[in-house]
Amino acid sequence: MKSHITVVGAGPVGLAFALAAARNASAIRGVRVTLIERQTLALARPLGDAPPSGAKHFDTRVYAISPGSKTFLESVGAWQKIPNERITDVRAMQVWGDEVGKEVDGKGDNEAGKNAGEKNNICFEESVAVAHIVEHTVLMNALIERLHASIAAGDNIRVIDNESVAAISEQKTHRTLRLSGGAEISADLIVGADGAHSGIRGLAGITAKTFDYESDAVVANFKTTLPHENIARQWFLGDSVLAFLPLPDQQISIVWSVTKMRAAELLSLDAETFAETVAATSSHALGELTLMSKTSRVALKKLTAHNWVQPHLALIGDAAHAIHPMAGQGANLGFADARALVLALQKRSSFSAVGDMRVLREYERARREDAATMGMVTHGLRELYLSDFKPLKRVRNRGLNVLNKMPWAKSLVMNHAMK
Ligand SMILES: Cc1cc2nc3c(=O)[nH]c(=O)nc-3n(C[C@H](O)[C@H](O)[C@H](O)COP(=O)(O)OP(=O)(O)OC[C@H]3O[C@@H](n4cnc5c(N)ncnc54)[C@H](O)[C@@H]3O)c2cc1C
Incomplete structure (x- = not known):
């Protein structure tokens, strides 16, 4: 039966x-x-199917699909249905500590920002894709x-x-x-x-046990003047976490986790000011940004049944x-x-x-x-990065540098990301 x-x-x-x-x-x-x-x-008509002359627009809800999930989606016959041009492979990850933030606040200078960024930069250079970005x-x-x-x-x-x-x-x-x-x-x-x-x-x-982060994820897509080179980038700033995920057509999708008050401020900015704020916060790592989508926010919560x-x-x-x-x-x-x-x-x-x-x-x-x-x-990292406590600030920046010098620790992090 x-x-x-x-x-x-x-x-x-x-x-x-x-x-x-x-x-x-x-x-x-x-x-x-x-x-x-x-x-x-x-079936929904995906964004991005714009007329050839028009600019492409993509979903702001995107997933970084791990190789393990890709294999599972292949096994149910769904992955094969995704058009290749809508999959962006992530080939490397770069993470910055908040010393970059200081440079941005202090000087707002491109070169200074980049140099400070390299100091804390963890690079997971891999020959295979770490993840695949796909719109919802x-x-x-x-x-x-x-x-x-x-x-x-x-x-x-x-x-x-x-x-x-x-x-x-x-x-x-x-x-x-x-x-x-x-x-x-x-x-x-x-x-x-x-x-x-x-x-x-x-x-x-x-x-369920819930924890309210009392913060929002602000999501939006941008066109960039510099190529993203299939790198996922993340900045752990003193009071927020900013992530850039690569999309087709030299675009990126951002997730910026900020306090609710900051989220409301960001959403009230006009497109140009918002784009410049995001670009400055990332030390113009991808040059100038142009907003390509609506900006929205999602409340952040942790939950376990x-x-x-x-x-x-x-x-x-x-x-x-x-x-x-x-x-x-x-x-x-x-x-x-x-x-x-x-x-x-x-x-x-x-x-x-x-x-x-x-x-x-x-x-x-x-x-x-x-x-x-x-x-x-993720909860612990967030606590570590949002703390104002000086010794913790030193730990987090040193932590990134130490991780950089320990290939085994980096591969441990990578193995988890790629499951
Ligand atoms: C800003 C942001 C960025 C994220 N980025 C990533 C990422 O890069 N990679 C990643 O892996 N995850 C990411 N996530 C997490 C990811 O979105 C969720 O983990 C994922 O959507 C969960 O899928 P789900 O199918 O379990 O639930 P959902 O996507 O919430 O789907 C639930 C479904 O159930 C239906 N439903 C609800 N109630 C009922 C009901 N009573 N009866 C019938 N149907 C019902 C809903 O309509 C919906 O279709 C992100 C989340 C956020 C907030």
Whole structure:
């Protein structure tokens, strides 16, 4: 008899899990997948498809996809659907401590800024790509296209969109979901992939530990006068963290984590002043900047669900854990969850059902430590870099220099970034 898995939330993680479960249906010993999404699940026209003469515009929501996530997305047939010209490989990472900030504030001088930058610069020069930058819309289109192909091929997968879950009840052998439209669905396993504000988590009575950073990520895209050379750049400034991710067409996507008050100030600037403020903060590392998108902000929170699993229920992706975007790892952690849950379902004994706690705990054990480590590293780094305490300031700048001189430590950081 086929097991019925209901995935709630068709964001990148829920979609990838649903595709992986359907694709590995025989290894899971027969499965029917229902995907429930509260929004319309349809292909969107990606930005950047501008007329040849026009300037290209890209999504401001982008992901730095790790090689491990790329392999997973390939295995579900989605990566192959992303047009090559919409993937930007990251070939090196450069990180600066806040001594650069001092130079910018003090002199605002290009050369001075660059020289100070080199002093604290960690360079992860790699022959292979460290990550691949892909826009949210482009990734979602690839996953949705793959989903349509999977449905057309007769895989056991169906979609219910424009619906959310109003209630869940628990029976001995399964759970029942009542949808907002009134319909009821019975599931051997509910997979909550409905993001950081997960309704499934709430309906299941699972509490979460949250930490409000009381800051926002300001996101925007710019055209640059100097080439980005496929380098991801990050500046740890005294009171903020600024990241540049490379895009096609000599553009970059920025994520600037700042206090809420500073975010409001930045959003109130006109395009030219905002571009000059970002360029000056980066010591004009990529020359002059021209704003190519709307500027928006996202509130930053850290979250960990106290339990990721219950009988017949598992949380994956941001529903289980959300971290500071500084390391660009949130979606990567979610894809790793999806992969681990499919693996746990495949490996279960012939006596176990997909919703058995023994099976689900195997998934939680496999993933919890990795997600906690990444959460702690990004949280700790942020605390270290935002501290005004002088000895800590010395540690953080020295830390970058020390890291530079220790190839083994650098490769440790790299290995984690590339998982
Ligand atoms: C500024 C910023 C930059 C980031 N940069 C990166 C990066 O470079 N790399 C990276 O890996 N990560 C990055 N992240 C993190 C990344 O965006 C998230 O980790 C990722 O989107 C999580 O995916 P998800 O599918 O778990 O959840 P979501 O993307 O939140 O998707 C949840 C889905 O569930 C649906 N839903 C919600 N509630 C219901 C309901 N009740 N019923 C049905 N459906 C529902 C929603 O409509 C949505 O489609 C960044 C985050 C921020 C804020």
